[in-house]
Amino acid sequence: MANRERNKKILLELVKQADNSRCADCGAPDPDWASYKLGVFVCLNCSGIHRSLSSRVKSIKLDFWEDDLMEFMKTNGNASARALYEKAVPPYYYRPQENDCVVLREQWIRAKYERMEFTGETKYPPISYTTGFYEGMLWKKGKENTHFLKRKFVLSEREFTLTYYNKENESKGPKAVISIKDLNATFQPEKIGHPHGLQITYQDDDHTRSLYVYHESPEEIVTWYNVIRAARYAYLKTAYPTGSDEELIPKITRTYLKEGYMEKTGPLQKEPFKKRWFILDSENRKLFYFKGQLLKPASSIKNELQRGLSTG
Ligand SMILES: [Zn+2]
Missing domain, CATH: 2.30.29.30 (Pleckstrin-homology domain (PH domain)/Phosphotyrosine-binding domain (PTB))
Structure with missing residues (x-):
């Protein structure tokens, strides 16, 4: 029992340290959970995602911490995990906040710890973000009705365009060629009625138009979101050559006020x-x-x- 109280006290001190005082994954203040496999302090919401990934989590306040697990947290913590797992996060890659939708937060955690996309190994970040070209099928809401139809989308960073085709009529040419210049993408799961629902807004003459799309795979829809962000980032770099990352990154995509x-x-x-x-x-x-x-x-x-x- 003595150790139980002692270890809990040490952990409560650890989590007050500047690096640990915010969730390692979404930045929420005062995390009170920890993954003793990865050595990170996380919030309740992120702890649930970690648990589903079979990363072992405990509550700092409610669970019993063995000496070796407490020592592990002491020698690791959020700063050293960040140095390893976030060593090579591309500047345009979206880092979710606590209020972001589940698909964004879950895929960020999977990309970081499970797929280890940002550790700086040669295999990652995945080629899809860096080739300047991405294509695939997305379910798109039809104009006249509420049905979603499978459509081919092609993103070209060289042309700064997002093009989509009617599946049956690809030979007839694109249904729309959308300029990256005024394009915005934002997750809208509730509005679209799908947990992976993504709203793509763009300018067409004087009108603002929206496409509502999703993909069944959470990894795939978040990849789409980040390749769009990669193309937007490349566009902004061209349009504002002297702009710093600090200035440009908030302009890549935005959520509505x-x-x-x-x-x-x-x-x-x-x-x-x-x-x-x-x-x-x-x-x-x-x-x-x-x-x-x-x-x-x-x-x-x-x-x-x-x-x-x-x-x-
Ligand atoms: Zn969190």
């Missing part, structure tokens, strides 16, 4: 209020509204926001 239903009336305020889906986008300072969550925009309100909106 706020989304949700509000009721709106017409300009004369005589029409009955109607429920509309609003999106506030910080990057181009626009407020969009849609008839429904997944529909084409009814309008975008930009000028009114130019001044009044602080985008931080």
Whole structure:
């Protein structure tokens, strides 16, 4: 019993150290779980992912820590794990935060510890991120209905384009060629109704359009997300040659500041209020509204926001 209290006390001291005071995987404050296989302190959510990976986890406060396991945590910890497992994370690779969706957080943990993609070995990062070209099939929501249809997508970093084809009619040429310039990708599992749902937004003349896609494989959809980010990063490097990584990385992709239903009336305020889906986008300072969550925009309100909106 003496050791039980002593070891717990040592662990509670360890987790207060600067490097350990945030979850090794998502940065959440005050982690109170630890993987005694990897030697990292993690939050409750990430501990669940580690457990499903058969990485052994214990609660710092509730579980019994044997001497050797406590010593292991003492000699390892978040900083030394980061030096090994995050040695070669590409600058464009998305590092999930605590509020990100499960697929992003789970794949980050798998990429790091299970596939060891970032240890700087020659095999990794996977060739898909570095060749400047990626193609594959994604399920895309059809325009007229709510069905998802399998479509071929091709990402070219050389052309800075994302192209997709109608599967049956590939010979007829692409259905759309989308410029990487104004493209954004963001995970929207609830909105799209699939845990791997990805929203791709782009400019088409004066309109902002969205594609809603997913892939059955969590690894594959996160790869798509990161190859899009790799292409966006390459584009930004070309467009802003003097931009530092610090400036460019936040511009690669973004999540919207706020989304949700509000009721709106017409300009004369005589029409009955109607429920509309609003999106506030910080990057181009626009407020969009849609008839429904997944529909084409009814309008975008930009000028009114130019001044009044602080985008931080
Ligand atoms: Zn975490």
